[in-house]
Amino acid sequence: MPELSPDQFSLVYNMFSLTIAAMFGTFVFFVLAKENIAVKYRPAIVVSGLVVLIAGYHYFRIFQSWDEAYTIGENGMYVATGVPFNDAYRYVDWLLTVPLLLVELIVVLALPREKSMDLLGRLVIASVLMIALGYPGEVSDSGSTQAIFFVLSFIPFVYILRTLWKELAVEIEHETGRVKELVEQTRMVLLVTWMFYPIAYLFNIAGGTADAEIGIQVGYTIADIAAKCGYGVMVYFIAREKTLIDSAPASAKAAGAKA
Numbered sequence: 001m002p003e004l005s006p007d008q009f010s011l012v013y014n015m016f017s018l019t020i021a022a023m024f025g026t027f028v029f030f031v032l033a034k035e036n037i038a039v040k041y042r043p044a045i046v047v048s049g050l051v052v053l054i055a056g057y058h059y060f061r062i063f064q065s066w067d068e069a070y071t072i073g074e075n076g077m078y079v080a081t082g083v084p085f086n087d088a089y090r091y092v093d094w095l096l097t098v099p100l101l102l103v104e105l106i107v108v109l110a111l112p113r114e115k116s117m118d119l120l121g122r123l124v125i126a127s128v129l130m131i132a133l134g135y136p137g138e139v140s141d142s143g144s145t146q147a148i149f150f151v152l153s154f155i156p157f158v159y160i161l162r163t164l165w166k167e168l169a170v171e172i173e174h175e176t177g178r179v180k181e182l183v184e185q186t187r188m189v190l191l192v193t194w195m196f197y198p199i200a201y202l203f204n205i206a207g208g209t210a211d212a213e214i215g216i217q218v219g220y221t222i223a224d225i226a227a228k229c230g231y232g233v234m235v236y237f238i239a240r241e242k243t244l245i246d247s248a249p250a251s252a253k254a255a256g257a258k259a
């Protein structure tokens, strides 16, 4: 654990605190907003709520672990207490939440059952592999181990993004108007936010300096808020729009389809 200046320590401390607030705040939003959504799309909102609840809990533990890992030394810098900072909370969190994020999207699209199951099966397996293969590199101090597991984890990462991009493009063609726009935007949010993770991971390879440690923690934290809260709210917008369309009279639906 590198020595940190008070500003560096506080930046991470405050980012963790902000993330706890964002996760639980978004959870309350989903609980309240669920009522606006037709029963058919509600599971997507329930899963979005689960994701931010699970992540909020893990951030609480990550926050505690950060606080226990450092103490103020005689030189006024933050030094390691000897209690290791627990990276496993983050990876356990991803192992649970990443497949659920993919479920959110597939459920709200309401694809034909067989298509949903096929896509989900492949994406969930790939996402579990991606996280499980990233972990040994994240906790290793050896540059070559970090690099090898980066590459191994990157393979399922590309597979997921490519599958979502290509296969969802076909499904998006069937959507119209506002829903189509929202699905395209949500897919883009997923792509951009997920790219933050391998970039933040690269700070590991840059070495165990204070700046690298800050880059990793702040990078993952910003990515988690965007990829869970921001993306979850996008999924809610899709569900809301589909609810409105489904409950509109048939004539309005036809007009909507033409627009």
Ligand SMILES: *C/C=C(C)/C=C/C=C(C)/C=C/C1=C(C)CCCC1(C)C
Pocket: 094, 097, 098, 101, 130, 131, 133, 134, 135, 149, 150, 153, 154, 157, 194, 195, 197, 198, 201, 224, 227, 228
């Ligand atoms: C809410 C948490 C999310 C969306 C986490 C996503 C995590 C990734 C996309 C992680 C990807 C990684 C690589 C592609 C290579 C290096 C190791 C990882 C696990 C950081």
